[in-house]
Amino acid sequence: GAVVSQHPSRVICKSGTSVKIECRSLDFQATTMFWYRQFPKKSLMLMATSNEGSKATYEQGVEKDKFLINHASLTLSTLTVTSAHPEDSSFYICSARGASGRVSPYNEQFFGPGTRLTVL
Amino acid sequence: LAKTTQPISMDSYEGQEVNITCSHNNIATNDYITWYQQFPSQGPRFIIQGYKTKVTNEVASLFIPADRKSSTLSLPRVSLSDTAVYYCLVGDGRNAGNMLTFGGGTRLMVKP
Numbered sequence: 240g241a242v243v244s245q246h247p248s249r250v251i252c253k254s255g256t257s258v259k260i261e262c263r264s265l266d267f268q269a270t271t272m273f274w275y276r277q278f279p280k281k282s283l284m285l286m287a288t289s290n291e292g293s294k295a296t297y298e299q300g301v302e303k304d305k306f307l308i309n310h311a312s313l314t315l316s317t318l319t320v321t322s323a324h325p326e327d328s329s330f331y332i333c334s335a336r337g338a339s340g341r342v343s344p345y346n347e348q349f350f351g352p353g354t355r356l357t358v359l
Numbered sequence: 360l361a362k363t364t365q366p367i368s369m370d371s372y373e374g375q376e377v378n379i380t381c382s383h384n385n386i387a388t389n390d391y392i393t394w395y396q397q398f399p400s401q402g403p404r405f406i407i408q409g410y411k412t413k414v415t416n417e418v419a420s421l422f423i424p425a426d427r428k429s430s431t432l433s434l435p436r437v438s439l440s441d442t443a444v445y446y447c448l449v450g451d452g453r454n455a456g457n458m459l460t461f462g463g464g465t466r467l468m469v470k471p
Binding site: 332347 | 395400401402403404405408460461462464
């Protein structure tokens with residue numbers, strides 16, 4: 240149980256285009272979803288936190304107009320990288336957390352497999 | 360948020376026990392300690408969580424001293440497949456809190 244999927248797993252796009260990444264909780268309702276970015280050999284950096292039905296909370300330094308997050312349902316959150324540039328190339332990882340205690344007694348985050356974005 | 364400090368890297372050999380220590384000097388009363396494992400190009404995977412003393416599950420043990428200013432993840436008899444990055448996170452996870460800040464992690468290399 241507690242599986243999170245991401246789609247696509249890998250995407251290559253041209254500079255200036257927009258890319259949408261989906262994050263789904265497959266067997267539980269995710270009250271909160273998180274989006275991270277990870278550069279090679281670096282740690283995960285939290286980009287934003289989203290709760291179903293409300294606006295995402297972005298971390299300092301993350302442009303909310305560039306990284307659009309939509310958490311339309313309890314099982315789906317999307318991250319859209321708008322007008323992508325080569326410096327946006329990274330590994331994007333989402334995680335989901337269910338209602339406390341219902342999915343995990345540890346209230347842990349369940350991570351998706353990640354999406355490798357390459358902007359040419 | 361309690362900041363964590365871990366060794367950047369560690370080497371070990373198959374069959375050995377590996378202990379990775381994490382320092383979190385400003386841990387708060389409500390904070391729990393959670394460890395995640397990450398393989399290249401994959402999302403992190405939960406390993407173990409604890410609050411104090413010792414916690415053991417099927418894959419690891421977590422030792423937390425009385426002052427809780429550090430914790431040690433113990434991996435018994437590692438294999439090549441345990442080569443990964445291990446992250447220690449500290450936060451009030453039980454209350455949907457803020458266990459969201461990843462430190463640098465420890466890159467474990469298991470050699471044959």
